Structure formats: C-alpha cells, structure tokens
Amino acid sequence: MMEIKNIKEEVIFKSDTATKIGECVEQAVKEGVSLKGAFLGQANLKGINLEGADLEGAYLSAAHLQGANLKGANLKGANLWHSFLEETNLEGAKLGSANLDYARINEANLEGAKLRSASFLRSNLRDTNLNEADLTAANLDSALLKGTSFEGANLKAARLGETRCIDEANFKEANLERADLRLTNIEDAEIEGANFTDAKFSSTEIAKKCIDKAQKGKDKLADARKIEEAQDMIKNCMRQAKDNSSEQSQALLMKKKMQER
Numbered sequence: 001m002m003e004i005k006n007i008k009e010e011v012i013f014k015s016d017t018a019t020k021i022g023e024c025v026e027q028a029v030k031e032g033v034s035l036k037g038a039f040l041g042q043a044n045l046k047g048i049n050l051e052g053a054d055l056e057g058a059y060l061s062a063a064h065l066q067g068a069n070l071k072g073a074n075l076k077g078a079n080l081w082h083s084f085l086e087e088t089n090l091e092g093a094k095l096g097s098a099n100l101d102y103a104r105i106n107e108a109n110l111e112g113a114k115l116r117s118a119s120f121l122r123s124n125l126r127d128t129n130l131n132e133a134d135l136t137a138a139n140l141d142s143a144l145l146k147g148t149s150f151e152g153a154n155l156k157a158a159r160l161g162e163t164r165c166i167d168e169a170n171f172k173e174a175n176l177e178r179a180d181l182r183l184t185n186i187e188d189a190e191i192e193g194a195n196f197t198d199a200k201f202s203s204t205e206i207a208k209k210c211i212d213k214a215q216k217g218k219d220k221l222a223d224a225r226k227i228e229e230a231q232d233m234i235k236n237c238m239r240q241a242k243d244n245s246s247e248q249s250q251a252l253l254m255k256k257k258m259q260e261r
Helices: 021-030 204-260
Strands: 002-005 011-015
Touching: 002 021, 011 021
Parallel strands: none
Antiparallel strands: 002 011
16 A cells, blocks of 8 residues: 655555555546645656646655656646656646756756746756746756757746856747846857847846847848748649649549540
C-alpha cells in the first residue's frame, strides 16, 4: 500500500495496488484526484504521465521528474527547488510564482507555459523551449541560457541579471518591456524583432545597439512574411488552376462517353 500526504501530514490519496510512489501519483492523477499541497520531496517520478495534474502548492524539492509528462498541469506556487526536470514536457503548464531555483530544466518543453513571477535563480535552462511562454516579472538571475529559446515569449519586467551564455539564446520577437538587463550581454543574442520599451540597460550605448538590432530584424522578419504570403498565394492559385483543369478534363471525358453511346 502507498499513500500521498500533504505538508500537514494528512493523507490525500491511498493506493492498494501501487508499489512505488511514482505509480501512486500517476494513479491519483488518472483518477482525477487533486494533489494540491502534496509532499513529494525527492520523489522518483521519472517518465510518468501527469498531464493536467493539479499540483498547486506541491512540495517537489529535489524531485526526479526527468522525461515526465506535465502538459497543462497546475503547479502554481509549487516548490521545485533543485528539482530534476530534464526533457520534461511542461507545455502550457501553470507555474505562476513557482520556485524553480537551482533546478535542472535543460532540454525541457515549456512552450506556452504560464510562468508569471516564477523564480529560476541559477537554474539550468540549456536548450529549453520557452517559446510563447509568459515570464512576466520572472526572476532569471544567474540562470544558464545556452541555446534557450524565448521566441515570442513575454518577459515584461523580468530579471535577467548575470545570466550565463545569454548571448547564445533566442529572443526573437520576445517582449522585454521594462526587463532588467543591466548585468547581461543580451546585445549578442538573437533579438530580431524583440521589444525593448523601457528596458533597463547598463549603458545607453548597449541600449541603442539592442534597439537598432531588434528593429532591423523586425523589418527583415516582416519582409520574409510578405514573401512567404506571396508564395502561399501563388501555390493556392496553381492548386486551384490544377483543380479546374482536372474538372474540365473529367467533363470532356464524360461528354465523349455520352457521344459514344
């Protein structure tokens, strides 16, 4: 028998068949049981399916969640300090105000995740997908951002002080309005089309360089979209012409058959 308790030591789920904590948690989620406030520190939850799970306020410090599926899960205010989230699927997950300090999140998928006011202090986000994620007021101080993608993400008022390898990150079309960039070298990253309105830079020279680079990239992206739209239009016209030609050929064939009769 396995059971899951909350921080107050109250049993919130009990399984008669599970022999491992991972099996117990997966069973609870499958049965639609809320695991709000669950105490799962250091738990081995590798590779399990927790899609849509309610883990709001859960204690998951140092938990092993490598390769787990947490798509659309509710982890608002969860404590994931020093947790292991390598290659974990957190697409669209709700992680507002979650503590992800010192967590290993490399190669994870957080596309479209809700991360408002979440903390990633010194976390490892190497090659992580944060495209279209909401990182408003998030703390990314000293995080490793080598190969991290924030394309189209909202980083309004986010902190990115002393981030490591930020020059190898992707911020294309990201919103960095009022972001604190005073202790970082984001000017060497991919920032085409990014919004730097009222962002804080270490110098006016760096600010100008970033804004100019972002604007030039924005113009290039706009031109590329126009070309892509024109190409799609041509393809649609050719497809329609081909369909019309096919219909005409079929009509002529039917007419010939009728005449032969």
